[in-house]
Amino acid sequence: MEQKQKALLVGVNLNNKSDFKESMEELSNLALACDFQVTGEVTQNLKASNNPLYIGTGKVKEVLYLIEETQSNVIIFNNELSPSQLRNLEKTLKCRILDRTALILEIFAQRAQTHEAKLQVEVANLKYMLPRLIGSRENLGRQSGGVGTKNKGTGEKKLELDRRKVEERIVALNRELENVVFQRQTQRKRRSKNHIPVVALVGYTNAGKSTVMNAMIDSFKISEEKKVFEKDMLFATLETSVRSIVLPDNKNFLLSDTVGFVSNLPHDLVKAFRSTLEEVSEADLLIHVVDYSNPNYKHQIEVTKDTLNQIGAGDIPVIYAYNKVDLVETTVLLEESDTAYISAKKKIGIDKLIELISKRIFNEYVQCEMLIPYDRGNIVSHLKDKANVKSMRYENHGVLLDLECSKVDFEKHEEFLIASDEVTLIEQ
Structure with a gap:
């Protein structure tokens, strides 16, 4: 059995927000939903979050102590971190860092079952990742241009190549999702026609x-x-x-x-x-x-x-x-x-x-009586299936139905109405 990863939660209450406590409880539930074992919580009140490490130096020391004390290997922040804050925190705390957005994306990635859901999650994940792409120092050097390239000799940074691949993948996924959108729209149009x-x-x-x-x-x-x-x-x-x-x-x-x-x-x-x-x-x-x-x-x-x-x-x-x-x-x-x-x-x-x-x-249903000729049995069958037929009597010229039906069926079969002066719109 795979051992659960241990996660330490960190939250910053900016400008003394009243729902901060509830937000931290929800972060804990999100972590549990992602199958993390929550080992502790560190919070801090701040007026602004322009700190390179998001939290103050004193809190950084507290987090480092708790990482060692609880053997935690993941730190989850309740707030969204900038790319530079993410890099600084990973370098300082030497463990995996997730912010609230990344945590939610991870849950979605785990739960996605259908092809459509997997596409949707991957698009969101790549868009989140794009500004956070980090190349190691040795990979950031210039790539040689090579024969046949447009910018012979100048090359591109590895990071730029990575970004381009991610952007191309996002475009391809969105194109695939557009097909799914079209299929859904077709299904909805079909339902709409059926009223x-x-x-x-x-x-x-x-x-x-x-x-x-x-x-x-x-x-x-x-x-x-x-x-x-x-x-x-x-x-x-x-x-x-x-x-x-x-x-x-x-x-x-x-x-x-x-x-x-x-x-x-x-x-x-x-x-x-x-x-x-x-x-x-x-x-x-x-x-x-x-x-x-x-x-x-x-x-x-x-x-x-x-x-x-x-x-x-x-x-x-x-x-x-x-x-x-x-x-x-x-x-x-x-x-x-x-x-x-x-x-x-x-x-x-x-x-x-x-x-x-x-x-x-169902606020546009009509209470009425219809006399359906015997040679139009298909209409009787349709109304028995789709309307509330309260009584049915066999007369000389057809089947007399006392029914409550939709406005669409009422207008479609209006020629068979009798006692039209007594037709009433049902007020629900």
């Missing part, structure tokens, strides 16, 4: 989005193999999974599970995952899943809102699903519109959540 509403689960990492999806799958007796991976850890889900949910009254919608958000989510990672996050920005409704048992849930809500604004999804209608209520001691739960208190794991409140979803996305 099926799309509901996206969003929220902070480990809020329970995948568990909510699986609870929905259980509620409607959908095949077990349709369940998505769920685990109590940060960034368990990196791929978007889409499942069709059919309600007892034949109304159906598509439910998508998406990658979770986190404080200071690297900008390049958000950009790299744009094709995945487009599932969110093009949804008809968002279910913002909140870990209600987390003391910092209000801050996590704000982080999620900020990220949604970044990806152009800030104006999409939202329902809040306060999850893990079984872990909360208080019994006073405020009844609000567009809010459900649930425990996805214990299957508490799922019916209420579905009721809220139905009210928001």
